[in-house]
Amino acid sequence: MDARSILLGFLMNRSMTGYELKKAFSISFSFFSGLSYGSIYPALGKMEKEGLIRMQAEMRKSGPNRKICTITAEGRKVFLETLKEPFAFEGTKSIFLTRLFFFAHLAPEERRSSAHRYFESVRQVEKTLQRARPEIEAKADRFQLLCYRFGLRFFEDLSRNIAQTVKALEKE
């Protein structure tokens, strides 16, 4: 699903500014997707031209001016069509496997330390996700909670998988 559909997805529930949309990514969504302002604002501009959203400039006495984006009927239609499209597995690029593939060119202790450092970085993300639990449980709907639980299991599995590889690297 491209940037545009994700932005439309967030706007299905309520109207938001570009800034708020960026924040929407940072909670439970961040570990499996994300967008920067450099793609959010141009995407919103384009979507307005295409009639998928409406943008109301808000002149406030306090605080900076903002542009509130509201999804149109056409936008809802387009989003639902996209969501209904069948989707299949997309090859997953893995920095870890790419490195491991060429590990023969590294000295044994470089291999071990490199893999171990990666393992720790995965554990770090896992812990961050675990700590986000109360926040997510408060805000997420049923399916977003399924996403979260999927994510927890994913990192649990990934940690175990890497740990096994690290262990194999250690006995040499």
Next chain:
Amino acid sequence: MDARSILLGFLMNRSMTGYELKKAFSISFSFFSGLSYGSIYPALGKMEKEGLIRMQAEMRKSGPNRKICTITAEGRKVFLETLKEPFAFEGTKSIFLTRLFFFAHLAPEERRSSAHRYFESVRQVEKTLQRARPEIEAKADRFQLLCYRFGLRFFEDLSRNIAQTVKALEKE
């Protein structure tokens, strides 16, 4: 690791043409990385200019002319430096989770069929990887074999994880 480093990595073992490099991706490497001719040839051209590889045009009486790429001492140095750099987990984009996140907007049976179709596509990739076993075991070095085993476990875990999510979607 970028395209250039991966190409250099393949050239560490033996000299190859752009065409052969493309093929090198298609065996065990394909499920976690990949490159098209449109990025391989320009990358090779650039790397020759930078002195990382040498290219010898080969005029053959039989078969099309080819350019054999050989890594230089400088190229080896650059590759090893890249390989030694520490690396950390990079957020994994997941089409499945992105869809699941917005599943509230879909009818129950659309949710189930969509998730199930995705599950089948993952199983398909898993089976393809399983079938590649003899080929990989014949060609891979110790670390490439670790990559393969990591991949097998990864898909096994992923299948189980999706199956659990599908199951949760079914009881409603």
Next chain:
DNA sequence: TCGATCATGTAATTGGTTACATGATTGC
């Protein structure tokens, strides 16, 4: 007063893909 947060946007760059363009050779 200073840093954090709110707020919007553009320009340059990166790092690819897909489609196009060409043409020889080999095996059936």
Next chain:
DNA sequence: GCAATCATGTAACCAATTACATGATCGA
């Protein structure tokens, strides 16, 4: 004779990031 495979490359396009540019407001 025809399809598959070998072989190289370019041009158009795409989707995104990073850095730049600007500026108000709020709380400590």
